[in-house]
Amino acid sequence: MRCLVISPTPSHPANTGNRQRIQALLQRLKRQGHEVHFCFVAREAVGEPDLEAMRQAWDRLTVLPYNRAQERRSKGRVFGIDDWFPPGLEAAIAGLAEEEIYHLVMVEYVFFSRALELFPAGTLKVIDTHDVFADRDRRLRAIGLEPAFFYTTPEEETRGLDRADLVLAIQDAEREELEERTRALVVTLGHVPPVPPLPPRGTATPPVIGYVGSSNPINQAALAALLAAADLPALAAAGAEWRIAGGAARAVPANTPPLTAMGEVDNLESFYAGIDLAVNPHQGGTGLKIKTVEALAYGRPVIGTADAFLGMDPEAPFHSSGSAAALAPLLQRFATDAAYRDEVAAASRTLFARYAAEVSSQAAILRDRQTLEHALRRPRALLVTDIPFWEESLGNHARIAEMLRVGRPVFDTDLFALRQMDAADRAAAQRLLGGRGRVFSIDDQPETAAAAIPAWIEAKQLLEPFERKQFSRQHFAALEAHLQAESYAIGIVEYIRLSYLRHARGFPATRVLDTHDVMSLRAQNFAHFGLEHHIRIDVPEELKILDGFDLLLAIQASEHRFLERSLPGKSLYLPHSLPPGPRIDASRPAQRIVFVGGDSPMNRDGLRWFVDQVWPCFEARGDVALHVAGSVCDSLRELPAAPRNIVLHGPVADLAGFLDQAxxxxxxxxxxxxxxxKTVEYLARGIPAVLTEEAVFGIEGGAGTAYRLARSRAEFVGHLLALIEDPAGRARCAEAAFAFGRRQFGRAVSRRALQAIADLGRAATALPRRAA
Known part of the structure; x- marks a missing residue:
């Protein structure tokens, strides 16, 4: 393809993160065989040698003048999306559109998206975002920094994004935010610097720690926090040296071992060749942290905050510290523990290899026009449920919401809700579906008078006895009416009690049931304790119903194996997953014990057992308290005598914030x-936990390291006491929990499962629709 790239930032010299990104992306386009024309809008000054380097690098260079004095703020406190795109620039780019035919036009930054409207229909239009600019000013001010670049409102940014066919986000968290709002297809395309990996320095000399960064306020604040927390005399006593390079070195105090201020460095390869570990204490901000990826690309181990590794989905605890200050003890450990140095090095190599492979795969979308157009024609799924998952207040809510978030990159999803929805419900559901999804509900269809099961279903004997009991004529008729107007490649039904809806005329060819549980096995589990489950079904009948679907989504491994043995080829393992995030600070004293749960019989009975049998051993202590969140709190409010040191929070709006304090x-x-x-949440956040066998049902491994398994009251008391009174043991458990949780419940597994659904949906659209 002939590609035109329009940028306010030069590709040369590649001495800042955004320039490195642009240069690497354009080089990748060249390697893919495309003709690359680079239009540099000279918002930044560069010398003739750098202009010549750009002429040599690209097939054509066009330089357009730019006057920063014309930049305005048309939206009050913020910029409008076109405020940095003056009329003179518009005229110049319109001229380029007239003199040459381009197959693909890409703009760097959303505030140049107006350029895309100047090119004719049929041109593939792409935005390389670099960052999220909606509310960027607020995010920076929240961490004490004044914004110094472009910022706008979500509405204005969305207006710019909607001008594109394809939007490139540099990391997944930004992709998720952008795809909530825009109709354009948003994909992640990370960044791998094209630099050679360097050999390790060896172990003959004391370790050298390195940090390189500009003097921007974010870097200065993060480095200052780390330096304030670090035990510099202890590091010096261990023989370590800490080299700080770039503009950030100006903040290094003089004559303070082991710090060495190196100032600006002309040769980054030489800098990295001289260190054993790179540290990145980045806090706040958005975008991919180029200095993290750069150090890994040079073959250097990295320790950093979760913010420093945004977009890389790390699994190791030293790649996900909650703050810059929390890195200080890790640096000390690196300086004094050779085995820990090996562990950090191995995990860093593994992380970078996986990330580089992901970026290579992501870039394939730009390989040729056919590939890109194929990606833009995505299958559309219909999710049918009566669960108000958009509230995200219960476990099944979280399950469905996460499936939608992870599925957004591979297929578009509409919702058909079998319940009434007000405006707030629709807005919340829309955010989860993303800008390409649509919200429909039973409110949108005329009410149907109650009637018997349709005669054509009876004639074909399509329903099992369980389904006959669950059948709702109103829901069935409403769905059929919707399917007369809309067509889908994939139909996803939540829970077996709605399985009868697969018989609706027009139901998509690829029929998927999200099981949540194998209900016959769940009923057996309840019966073992003398309880009756609200869904009554035996194994043979359930399997017969399940066999009517093309795919069955199993939430945990043992159920997946059961379904695979019973119905070969139909089960797909789709565990609940969580996005990357920081681990808790396990170095603080253990004061806050937490439990989160909805008002289910399992949660009520389990919590009451704990309060009755375990908590009396701890309630008289003055140093710990039990904090309970969720509607399960109601079960304790009913007790005649309230136990001591229990705080009932009820439903919490910010569950993540509640768990961060655990x-x-x-x-x-x-x-x-x-x-x-809730068990998955504990593990993935690195929260040390005491869990029953039922609490880890379907989770394989980890007992004794990632969590403490209690099979009795005595074991529950003993494990909880040990975690409270043994800080070192609690810290080890926290590290193991985080690593185990990220491996088991990171998004990699769920992405593969949802991609398989999309692939099956694409294939099914090429086949004739099956008869009802």
Whole structure:
């Protein structure tokens, strides 16, 4: 393809992160065989040698003048999306559109998106975003920094994004935010610097730690926080040296071992060749942290905050510290523990190899016009449910919401809700579906008078006895009416009690059931404790119903194996997953024990057992308290005598914030079946936890390291006491929990499953629609 790239930032010299990104992306286009014309809008001054370097690098260079004095702020406190795109620039780019035919036009930054409208229909139009600019000013001010670049409103940014066919986000968290709002297809395309990996320095000399960064306020604040927390005399006593390069070196105090201020460095390869570890204490901000990827590309291990590794989905705890200050003890450990140095090096190599492979795969979308157009023609799925998952207040809500978020990159999804929805419900559901999805509900269809099961279904004997009991004529008729107007490649039904809806005329060819649980096995589990489950079905009937679907989504491994043995080729393992995030600070004293749960019988009975049998051993202590969140709190309010040192929070709006304050988690449920979402939350956040066998049902491995398994009251008390009183043991458990949780419940597994659904949906659209 003949490609035109329009940028306010030069590709040469590649001495800043955004320039490195542009240069690497354009070089990749060249390697893919494309003709690359670079239009540099001279918002930044460069010398003739750099202009010549750009002429040599690209097939054509056009330089357009730019006057910063014409930049305005038309939206009050913020910029409008076109405020940095003056009329003179518009006229110049319109001239380029007239004199040459381009197959693809890409603009660097959303505030140049007006250029895309100047090219004719049929031109593939792409925005390389670099960052999220909606509310960027607020995010920076929230961490004490004044914005110094472009910032706008979500509405204005969305207006710019909608001008493109394809939007490139530099990391997944930004992709998720952008795709919530725009109709354009948003994909992640990361950045791998084209630099050679360097050999290790060896172990004969004391370790050298390195940090390189500009003097921007974000870097200065993060470095200052780390330096304030670090035990510099202890590092010096261990023989370590800490070299700080770039503009950030100006903040290094003089004559303070082991610090060495190196100032600006002309040769980054030489800088990295001289260090054993790169540290990145980045806090706040958005975008991919180029200095993290750069150090890994040069073959250097990296320790950093979760913000420093945004977009890389790390699994190691030293790649996800919650703050710059929390890195200080890790640096000391690196300086004094050779085995730890090996562990950090190995994890860093593994992380970079995986990331580089992901970026290579992501870039394939730009390989040729056919590939890109194929990606733009995505299958559309219909999700049918009566669960208000957009509230995200229960485990099944979280399951469905996460499936939608992870599925957005591979297929578009519409919702058909079998319940009434007000404006707030629709807005919340729309955010989860993304800008390409649509919200429909039973409100949108005329009410149908109650009637018997349709005669044509009876004639074909399509329903099992269980389905006959669940059948709703109103829901069935409403769905059929919707399917007369809309067509889909994939139909996803939530829970077996809605399985009868697969018989609706016009139901998509690829029929998927999200099981949540194998209900017959769950009913057996309840019966073992003398309880009756609200869904009554035996194994043979359930399997017969399940066989009517093309794919069955299993939330945990043991159920997946059961379904695969019973119905070969139909089960797809789709565990609950969580996005990358920081791990908790396990170095603080253990004061806050947490439990989160909805008002289910399993949660009520489990929590009451804990309060009755375990908490009396701890309630008289003055140093710990049990904090309970969720509607399960109601079960304790009913007790005649309130136990001491229990705080009932009820439903919390910010569950992530509640869990971030946790020191220890508990899950005392002893029946139920299915995957326990709260257990997954504990593990993936690195919260040391005491869990029952039922709480880890379907989770394989990790007992004794990633969590403490309690099979009795005595074990529950003993494990909880040990975690409270042994800070070192609690810290080890926290590290193991985080690593185990990220491996088991990171998004890689769920991405593969949802891609398989999309692939099956694409294939099915080429086949004739099956008869009802």
């Amino acid at each position: 020191d220890i988690g508990i899950n005392p449920v002893y029946y139920g079946g299915g995957l326990k979402i």
